[in-house]
Structure formats: C-alpha cells, structure tokens
Amino acid sequence: MATWPDRAVVARNITRRFDGRPVLDGIDLDIRPGEFVALLGRSGSGKSTLLRILGGFDRSFTGELQVATRRADVFQEPRLLPWSRVLPNVSLGLRGPDVEARALRALDEVGLADRARSWPATLSGGEAQRVALARALVREPDLVLLDEPFGALDALTRLRMQRLLRELCERHRPAVVLVTHDVDEAIHLADRVLVLVDGVLVEETVIERSRLLRRLGVEEPTPTRELEGVLL
C-alpha cells in the first residue's frame, strides 16, 4: 500500500472496457485532501463507472489506483435498509466507542435527530437522502464519493441539499468526488470541475471564485442561469 503525501486519490491511466469497448480510456486523476471535485458528463460518459472504480465496486479495470482507505459513499438512491430504523441505518457497520452517540450527532448535523426512531419508509425523498449523508459522514471519511445524490429530488429540495452538503464538507473537510450532470451544481459546489466525454477527461476548470469566496467565508450568490449550456 503506497502512501502519497497530500493525496486522497491518485489514478494513472485508468481504463475500463465493457465487451472490448473502452468506457474509460486512460484517466489520470489526482485529488488533494479536502478538495471538492465535480465530475461532469452526459449519461454514458463513464462518470459513474469511474466513481464505482474509486469506490472499489468495480475491479475490472487496468491502471494504477490509490484511494484513501477511509471513504464513504452516497448513492443516487438513499439505499437505506427499510427494515432498520433511521439510527441503526446511520450506524451501519460503524465500529468503535459510542456508536449510537456518534450516529445521533451525525443525524443532528443533517437536522434529523428527531427521526432517529423512524422507519425509512416514513421519510420523504430529501430526508432519506439526508440520512444517507449522515451515514457517510459519521465515518469521518477522508474521501466522500457521491453519485448524482440529488438527481431524484425536486428542485427546491435539491437547492437545500446542495447547501447542506457544502456546509457539511466545509466543516469536515473530506476530499469529495461528486458525479453530476448538472452544470450549475458542479460550479456551485466544487473547487474543481472535470468534464468527461466518451471516457476521456477533456476539460478541467478550477472554480477560483467559489474557492475564494469560501475561504473568505462569504455566502455565495445563486449561480446564474447563463452557465447552463456550457456543456450541452
């Protein structure tokens, strides 16, 4: 197990084929600790495949890959165990002392401490996804992988969730990879936006304004609609 100083992800020449057809073709990627990276692409561009490789779900790839061992996933669907109440869902697989208290604190951070004893079926879509966020953050990960986590939510809930995600990431400073096809969301949240087209990283943009504003602790204005269409 190699240790790279100052890296949460080091990927070199990652290639993944489905039936001989390359879905990812020679991806190089470095992510620093605490950096928020958005991975933009249309459906079929390979962005979800790349995220699955980073998360260890896909092992049929070639290339060099080192990823932080302490990582946590948030999927497109909340993927809560429907037969477990909210609190044991958050503490799923969690080890160490005070598991319950830590899970409760994480729930409190996403504003759902009072739903700890609820069944997942009684939660709204946004609440369920907040529980999924708490389940990821309670592990104090060095790397959080998010696969279009707000894609299934309505527009208003999505805005609220984006703000919550940004607050949580500013507080805990994990490295983040957010897969999305929403350009506004990428620019709004990320320090760096990567664009994936047909399995190749074609563009990399450092979002200076966002980063600087965040450094200053200034609330960022809502992104303008003009930005939409840059990709599509």
Place this chain on the structure above:
Amino acid sequence: MTAILLEDPSGGRRDLGGHRGPPSWARRLSGPVVLLVAWQLVVALHLVDDRYLTSPWSVVQAGQQLLGDGTLQGDLTASLSRVLWGLAFGVTAGVGLALVAGLFRLGEDLVDSTMNLLRAVPVIALLPLIIVWVGIGEEAKILLISIGAAFPVYLNTFAAIRNVDEKLVETARAFGLGRLGVIRRVVLPGALAGFLVGFRWAMGAAWVLLVFAEQVNANRGIGYLITQAQAWNRTDIIILGLAVYGLLGLASDGVVRLLERRLLSWRRGLIAR
C-alpha cells in the same frame, strides 16, 4: 360574447365520507348468517332427510355434549399437537435448507435441484413409504405433516433470499459489514416476508395433511371423531368436526397475520412497540 354553459361536475351528489350504516364486520358477517338461516330452514321444513343433514342447532348441541364429557378437548389436543410438531420440524428443515442453498453456492447446487425434483412428488403419495419406515403411530402423522410443510417454506424462503436487493448488499459491504453482518442485517430481514408467505402455505398444507393422516389410522383426534361419527351416521358430529377444522384453519391464518403485522411493521411505516 358567447355564454358558456356551466355545471357542477359532481352533479350535486357530493361524497363527503359521511356514510351511515352497519360497520364492515357486520356486513361481512351477513353472508355466513344468511347461509346458517337457510340451512336451518332447509332442515326445519324437512326438505332433506335428517340422516343426511342435521340442523345447525343440533351441531351446537353435539358440540356442547362432546365438550361436556371431555371428548372434544382430547381430540382437539391430539390434532393440535400433531400439527404443531409437524410444523416445528417441517419449518425448521425448510428454513435450514433454504439458508444452505441461499447462502452457499455449493449448497444451491446440491439442495435446490434436489428440492425441485422432490417437490414434484405428491406428499400424500409418500404415506406408504413413511408407514414402512416409522410405522403407523404418531411419528408417521408428524413426519407426513413435516414433509408437507418443509417444501413451501423452503421454496419461498430460498426465492426470498435470492431476491434480496443486490444494491443493499453492496451498500452494506461498502459500509464495512462482513459476510455475517450482511446476512444478519440485510439478507435475513430481507427474506422474512418471503418466509412468512411460505409459512402460511405450510400451515395450510399441515391442516390438509392432518385430515388425511387422521383418517388412515388414529384413535384420537378430530379426524378420528369424524370417522367414528360416520360409523354411527351422526352427521351432526361430522359437521362439528369439519367446523373445528375450519376454525383451526382460520385461527392459524390469524396467527400468521399477527406475525406479519409484528415483524413487517416497517413496511407500513408504523412504529411497532
């Protein structure tokens, strides 16, 4: 300017949920009550010979008499204990085999094909073989019920284990659960609903096989009661026996429904206490 014709789309007949009338259980009970009344009328008007059909009232009287001398209690206990032992063995075997087949690839290869082969054999046809193996006593009856109960439990539980959402398994693994943890937190709770379906089938099979087993060779039990009554042409006792079978079937259905409500409360989003 054109005048547009307007109307109240409800036609003035609003449905505000204020229906008055008998409660639903009373309405559902009315069918059986009509049946009982018709039965009593048929007998009272002498439309059928007494030897073929007695009145519901005489069935009740026969029940009181048999309860009074303790016969019915003894037969009921005998029948119930056969079903309970048969279910205990059969459900245990069915669940055990489903776990072996559902959790291990080798287990599936060995068990699943065998079970699918065996289930083509009608269970009742096994009775001659069972009698050769264990005799005609209680063991034969319990074994017959066990075998009949094991199959529905196995088939439904195995299918349920296989149908557990693969994404949830993947998620649990990603969040650090080991093999045992995944089985305990994801696979078993996910398969519980399927198991209960199999359990309900097993109960149905158990009562059917009990009736059959008790008519072959028994000196106690509801089936024995019916067989004896047949010898004495006592249709009232025969109908009483059938009614007891029916009530036992209803009661066991109620047990499963209670189990489902307790164990699957997460489905309806209720908070079980």
